[in-house]
Every structure is written in C-alpha cells, then in structure tokens.
Amino acid sequence: MDAQVYKSDLIFTKNDKEFTSMEQAYLVVENGKVLGVFDRLPGKYESIPLKAYESGFLIPGFVDLHLHAPQYENLGIGLDEELLTWLNKYAFPEEARFSDAGYAEEVYKEVVRRLWENGTTRSVIFGTAHKGSTEILLRLMKKSGLGAYVGKVNMDRNSSQELTEDTERSLEDTEAILDAYRNERLVKPIITPRFVPSCSPRLMEGLGRLAEKYDAPVQSHLSENTDEVEWVKELHPDCESYAHVYERYGLLRQNRTIMAHCVYCTGSEKELMREKGVFAAHCPISNTDLTSGIAPVKDFIAGGVNLGLGSDISGGHTLWMPEVLVHAIQVSKLYYLYKDKDCGRLTLPEAFYLATKGGGSFFGKVGSFEEDYSFDALLIDDCAIIGQGKRSLEERLQKFIYTGEKGCIIKRFVEGNELGYTER
Numbered sequence: 001m002d003a004q005v006y007k008s009d010l011i012f013t014k015n016d017k018e019f020t021s022m023e024q025a026y027l028v029v030e031n032g033k034v035l036g037v038f039d040r041l042p043g044k045y046e047s048i049p050l051k052a053y054e055s056g057f058l059i060p061g062f063v064d065l066h067l068h069a070p071q072y073e074n075l076g077i078g079l080d081e082e083l084l085t086w087l088n089k090y091a092f093p094e095e096a097r098f099s100d101a102g103y104a105e106e107v108y109k110e111v112v113r114r115l116w117e118n119g120t121t122r123s124v125i126f127g128t129a130h131k132g133s134t135e136i137l138l139r140l141m142k143k144s145g146l147g148a149y150v151g152k153v154n155m156d157r158n159s160s161q162e163l164t165e166d167t168e169r170s171l172e173d174t175e176a177i178l179d180a181y182r183n184e185r186l187v188k189p190i191i192t193p194r195f196v197p198s199c200s201p202r203l204m205e206g207l208g209r210l211a212e213k214y215d216a217p218v219q220s221h222l223s224e225n226t227d228e229v230e231w232v233k234e235l236h237p238d239c240e241s242y243a244h245v246y247e248r249y250g251l252l253r254q255n256r257t258i259m260a261h262c263v264y265c266t267g268s269e270k271e272l273m274r275e276k277g278v279f280a281a282h283c284p285i286s287n288t289d290l291t292s293g294i295a296p297v298k299d300f301i302a303g304g305v306n307l308g309l310g311s312d313i314s315g316g317h318t319l320w321m322p323e324v325l326v327h328a329i330q331v332s333k334l335y336y337l338y339k340d341k342d343c344g345r346l347t348l349p350e351a352f353y354l355a356t357k358g359g360g361s362f363f364g365k366v367g368s369f370e371e372d373y374s375f376d377a378l379l380i381d382d383c384a385i386i387g388q389g390k391r392s393l394e395e396r397l398q399k400f401i402y403t404g405e406k407g408c409i410i411k412r413f414v415e416g417n418e419l420g421y422t423e424r
C-alpha cells in the first residue's frame, strides 16, 4: 500500500454553495486517492508516514478546461481585434509555425512549465493541426506528471492556406493519435474540431465516427461571438442552432464533450447541452479581451449545465486561474447590474468550485478532497499576503485568490505524486 497522511489547514468545495474548511486536519491518501479527511487521525492510520504543513494550507489543484498551447507566444498580443479578425491576423499565423518540431518543442516546454508553476494540475488543451507537434505536446505533458487532455486540431475549410488540412489526412492523423494514446491514464487525446466554420460536414462526420469507435472525448468552440454565430447559421441553415450542428455529427458525447465560451447559446441549445451533459468552458478573460460578450453562467448553473473555467490563452491573456476565477465573478456582477437583475451574481465559493471540482469532474473524481477523489493539491504559503491580523481560513483563501501570486504555491500534487520543478 502506498499511503501518506498530510496534516495541514484544508479548504475545498463539495458543492458550489460553500467552502469546507478544516484547521490542522488530517488528509489520508492511498494510491493517489483521498481516503478521507479527519479532525483527529483514526488509530488505524497512525502507522502511515505523516507530513505536516503547519503554516500553509492545502487546496485542490486548478483545472483549466480550455486553452490553446500553441498561442502561448501571442499572450497579450492583438487584443484590440474581435474573434474572426484576430484568428486570421494572430492565431493562425502563429499556429502555422508549429509545422517546425523544434519550435513546437521550445514553446511547449515553456507552456508545460508555466502550467506547473501556476498550479494548473489538470488542463484540456488545443494543439495545432500538426500531428507531429501535437505528439510533442502529449509527450511533454506526460513527462511533467500533470493531468491533461490534448487535442490535434482539425480544420479543413475557412482557415489559412498553410493550416488547411486534407479531410482524409486530418482523420487519419487524428486516428493515429487516438490509437497510440488509447491506454494512457493521465494524459489522453481528445478529438478537437476547431469550430464549425473550419470543419466540413465530411470531416465532422468522420470525427463523430472516430469518437464513437475510440469512445473518445471531444472539445470545440460554441457561440462565442455574434459574427461567428451568424456565419454558422449561413453555413448550416437547416440546423436548429450552432450546438445542433455538433449534435448532428455525433460530437456531443454524453458527459464527454467540452464546448468553450457558450456566450450566445439559445434556450434550446442550453437544453441540448444539459441533456447531453456537455461541459461549458467559461472563459471570461478571453470573452472580455476579444470583446465577445458575457456568458450567462448563472443561467447555466441554474439550468444544470456542467460548467468549468478556461483561460483560453491567447484569446485570454493569462494562465493564472485565480485571475480567471476573479474575472468570472467580476463579469457576472456586470451582467447582473446591466443585463439581468434576476440571475444573481457568481460568488467566490461558486467560482472556486468551477475552477476545481466543476471543471475537474470532466476528468472523473477530480477537484475536491472528498473520499475517492484524486489527490490533486496545491500547498499555499500565504505569509507574504496575509497581513497583520488573524484571519479565518476562508479569508486567507479569499486573499490568496484575489491578491496571491504563483510564488505562494510551494507544492503541487497530482494523483498523490508531488511534482518537482520542470527544467527548461
């Protein structure tokens, strides 16, 4: 038996209503999973080695449900543009550089190191359309010990010339990756049609078949920007909505599909998402940076749609999930003030839940310290930010989320393993 006991302050969310906080509690881990949390250590665990972290506190690791690793070098660039212009001017030219394996290796090493540094223990990642560079990213993620889904992007229409794929080749490359990584545990492939405008019906149909054959998850973009939504209507006038296009091609797999953004989803789209257990990846920083809009997250929560948070770099300008979390709260307050007084505002426990257990549930039992959850955790040292007075554990977490930085994270664990610094 591989077991460990951690003694520390613990704070996490079992639901989106409130924090569970325990001071100087015991967290027992066996084979990477949480066996339980206890105020007093039960006698039967006394022989297990104990590690005490008495001055810091443990939280679940952050989950980023949506990011574009190859856009890392573009962080902060071009954000006066809106989505469709930005894609052509900034995202596509940068992604085209990933035909060069050496460049991919350099940039992806940096992205992996940054994910580690920022305490993002699980992420769901878009690569590029290139098979070779996507395999590099899969390999580097695996080496890091972080958990991830990584997708080779599919795009065979309405892209730049360099990135436009031959449909059959796109499907073959995707299948080769699905096949090669089918038995992986922590870092797995995900089918990644970029979005409806860049995928022909034949490509989407083929991807739907592969999803079924390999029982694979799917990620894409949905209803992010008004021009994009209009464009999809023109391309697929016979479909009831944008989401129904994905549904037609078998790309909304029960509880296994992530759709990024969902800013302009209609009532019937939300209903379809709820039925299919689609995860909406709310990317508030990106939606503000690209002037896309404000996703009605409180509606999604009230409607029982699965929900998590995404940085969406480099539509969003940071990988730091506490900033994404704070921005989610801020834009929900603006939505409440200016758009809909009935919907309420996102609270800190709700946003923290989304950044941990909400997104984590795409991976299974991830994002909490409840029994049988993967022990994915961050040890936070808040000495530098706590100030003078005595603070409750919940206040210390609030301060960390709003004013902390990555230097406050002093240990990272995934499935019970402590992950050391990843050298460049």
Ligand code: GUN
Residues within 6 Å of the ligand: 068, 083, 087, 091, 194, 195, 221, 224, 286, 312, 315
């Ligand atoms: N829609 C299609 N591709 C992209 C992308 O790279 N970023 C964002 N934010 N939206 C997209």
Ligand code: FE
Residues within 6 Å of the ligand: 066, 067, 068, 221, 260, 312, 315
């Ligand atoms: Fe995106």
